Amino acid sequence: NAGVMQNPRHLVRRRGQEARLRCSPMKGHSHVYWYRQLPEEGLKFMVYLQKENIIDESGMPKERFSAEFPKEGPSILRIQQVVRGDSAAYFCASSPETNTEAFFGQGTRLTVV
Amino acid sequence: AQSVTQPDIHITVSEGASLELRCNYSYGATPYLFWYVQSPGQGLQLLLKYFSGDTLVQGIKGFEAEFKRSQSSFNLRKPSVHWSDAAEYFCAVGDAGGTSYGKLTFGQGTILTVHP
Numbered sequence: 001n002a003g004v005m006q007n008p009r010h011l012v013r014r015r016g017q018e019a020r021l022r023c024s025p026m027k028g029h030s031h032v033y034w035y036r037q038l039p040e041e042g043l044k045f046m047v048y049l050q051k052e053n054i055i056d057e058s059g060m061p062k063e064r065f066s067a068e069f070p071k072e073g074p075s076i077l078r079i080q081q082v083v084r085g086d087s088a089a090y091f092c093a094s095s096p097e098t099n100t101e102a103f104f105g106q107g108t109r110l111t112v113v
Numbered sequence: 114a115q116s117v118t119q120p121d122i123h124i125t126v127s128e129g130a131s132l133e134l135r136c137n138y139s140y141g142a143t144p145y146l147f148w149y150v151q152s153p154g155q156g157l158q159l160l161l162k163y164f165s166g167d168t169l170v171q172g173i174k175g176f177e178a179e180f181k182r183s184q185s186s187f188n189l190r191k192p193s194v195h196w197s198d199a200a201e202y203f204c205a206v207g208d209a210g211g212t213s214y215g216k217l218t219f220g221q222g223t224i225l226t227v228h229p
Contacts, residue, residue, distance in 0.1 A: 004156075006156075031215055033215045033216060035217075041221065042203060042219040042220055042221045042222050043157075043203065043217075043219045044219070045216055045217060045218070048215065048216050056216060091156060091157065093157075093215055094215075095214065095215045099214060100214060101147065101159055101162055101214050101215070102214065102215035102217075103159070104149070104156040104157040104158075105156050106155055106156040107155075107156050109154075
């Protein structure tokens with residue numbers, strides 16, 4: 001049973017470009033969570049999705065960031081017009097139900113140059 | 114709002130020594146508490162969790178943690194540290210609304226260095 005798969009593992013973007021981060025949850029998991037880990041900081045919750053629904057986006061920046069979890073395919077975290085401050089590690093986690101712990105992927109390290 | 118504090122940013126111990134990593138939380142009701150470990154460049158691995166019941170919980174890799182409601186603490190312990198335990202450790206509390214254990218508030222992390 002493969003774990004949570006994130007790709008790419010490393011992503012370099014120039015300022016102003018778009019970044020797309022993908023997360024395939026564990027088999028049988030329908031709940032996905034995105035976190036951001038800025039340098040020298042802990043992980044901060046961004047958004048919680050179920051299939052085709054955003055449940056909680058209280059941690060998402062108001063502009064340039066969006067997330068989706070379509071009926072088919074991986075969850076996508078999209079960052080438009082990236083800036084240097086977006087450089088961070090982005091982690092995805094998934095769970096089968098709400099009352100079970102989440103399992104984390106290995107993260108995508110985004111570097112904006 | 115819920116919060117988690119890990120007072121120690123960096124801890125160094127000798128291999129074979131005992132270890133205790135501190136975690137204090139702020140939460141209005143019975144918390145759901147977790148400890149995760151992160152090796153450099155890797156994702157997070159769940160060490161153990163507390164939902165209810167016995168306040169002393171056992172985890173993987175020989176770790177245990179004790180929930181103390183009176184002290185709002187959930188400290189992580191290991192009786193004898195191995196060099197492979199060197200990593201960063203995160204304490205986390207589950208969502209205040211109790212709607213999902215995947216929505217977590219993390220502490221700042223404690224970096225553990227192990228000397229031979």
